[in-house]
Amino acid sequence: MNKIGETTLEINLSALAHNYRFLRSKIAPSTKFLAVVKAFAYGSDMVAIAQKMQSLGADYFAVAYAREGILLREAGITKPILVLHPLPINFEEIIDHHLEPNIYSPKILKAFIETAKKKGQVKYPIHLKFNTGLNRLGFWENDVDFIFEQVVDVPEVKIISLFSHLAASEDPNERGFSENQVNTFKKIAEALSQKLGYRPIRHMLNTSGILNYPDAQFEMVRSGIGLYGYGNHKEVDAQLRPVATLKTIISQIHQIEPNETVGYNRAFKSDGYRKTATLPLGHADGIGRPYGNGKAHVLIHGKKAPIIGNVCMDMIMVDVTDIDCREGDEVLVFGPQKSAEEFASGAKTISYEILTALSQRVKRLIVED
Template identity: 55%
Template sequence: MPKAQETVLEIDLKSLEHNYQYLRSKVAHTVKMMAVVKAFAYGSDSVAIASKLEKAGIDHFAVAYTKEGENLRAGGIEKPVLVLHPQSHSLKLLIDNCLTPSLYSKHILTEFIKTAEELNLKDYPVHININTGLNRLGFSPEEIDEVISILRKTSALQLVGIYSHLGASEDPAEKEFTLSQIATFKKASEKILEAFDHNILRHLCNTSGILNYPEAIFDMVRTGIGLYGYGNSVEEDEKLKPIGTLKTIISQIHHIKAGESVGYNRAFIAKKDTTTATLPLGHADGISRIYGKQKTAVLINGKEAPIIGNVCMDMIMVDVTDIDCNEGDQVIIFGKERSAEKFANKAGTISYELITAISQRVKRFIID
């Protein structure tokens, strides 16, 4: 690839396919796989990612909201798309795009039945979300009997999936909690399975669940962060390939004298003569202020250049005193050479937050 001439997020679809095949190898061939492509496919490009995965053999997709599913359909995606957090106002749009709703509360369940019956639908596919301890969305186990009763009274819907979400499957210290979630899900889902005589998919595992809790792999697994190259552990990170590389260039180099300041609020004051480089990206591009004040660094010609002062809306400044570089030289924020996880951890956050924050004004460049 040629060196960047502007700020660009390169998206490597070959690395995506590598990650998909690695995760696929962790489950039996009879187990279906759902790719989570919400939030612009974790800050990349949802249609490009979904298109590649559809060709590779993915079974299902998941998004957070209906508009995200509509975007996939507009991009030609045909496989089933589960909307994890549909809202009442978007239910007709969801149906118009042949998306599958996750029904997580009595309110959204009754609203969807009302909409489906008004449209004279029959056996429209739905998934039920069971709250097993994350306490975010989902029916409590105590509500299962009522959910079964409501579903039995309508012919407009057909239950095709039951799922829950593990809250700490990457954390060995929370193994007891995770095992309790698995047990709760198994008991609640078995009650539902007994109430219906057709095939219903059960899915519980996220990326870390796939890797750490094979006993919780039911009929389908969901993977998000793993597809994008991060396994929530050093060991698994080495087996996966980050698909995104955020690059930019040096706009200008300054020679700062001892005692002079750099940036807003004089957040950096030079203790000695210092050479700085200004880069054309900032918190409007997803590199938030938490990364400033020398908490983390970018790579220039293979060397770390700490981010100094406050991150600006459109610019960051880095210390290049000991780096041989020029205006126009390429800068790596994160990617294969230095992962988003390491960049984020230095500032006390996680790769999820960093990669999903890359704004839409950053140009995406697809590599396949």
């Protein structure tokens, strides 16, 4: 019998430490390191990851929404936490839990200043994001004068960082575009710093940026996917260790006769005598329907078992005709032996999506080497 007994996501904190040290080795000792732990730390365990990263010496954390930051505070995380996509309805909670908002538009700036005044704050830390080409969130270059006019005589807030985000830092064919983003950000940061009379922390690099644009590390860098073992390039992936390993078991084995079908809508039709195994995970656990019908496979005793038929809500079926296996045997969905990037590629998607899609009903198991 296997050791896990049910679908389990193993989260290896030793692998996390390895990845952090690798990324740290790529930046100057004085450069601050911001660990991105949004989306339950890329589908793993946000609290366990943040606690480990805090002990390793991370300088900052980043989450997407206020609720994520509140959970970290309640878990004892004391380092600064940047909320990347704050919404006005959460501004009071952000202040109450000492979170630091990303201010990305004139409306958001005015609304947060109003809340800071209402809450009697003094020099409350805020971060300003500038859009240099991603066209998602952020002020424009020509907003510098407006921003200064809004904050110059406002003691309630203090700008402590300026940042932007590279659109294609992993793509060598877009190097010119990325360098233009960096140069635009430098110009914006210099113009606003001169008006403010001091230089806030500047940060622009994500994981691929850390590796490909070391001259643009400024005072801080941000890493998300790299901490979890993926570097957007095979050569980099080989130097990282996947933090998350998704395992399950065989619930039942069926002997299928020629012309029998498997699963909903009879999507798989047997061309001969086949043996199938049913596994206890499905699209409610994050393994979406695009992975069905041979688009992806799992490993059983080191051998490939393709997913057949349509993925069900709570189950998938795999072809184990040529695999010597039994009910209760362990199944590897992804991990160090078969990366999440490889699994995701079968459905023409990326590791980010499969990792963050993992349902919270999947058991999490924290391990260290």
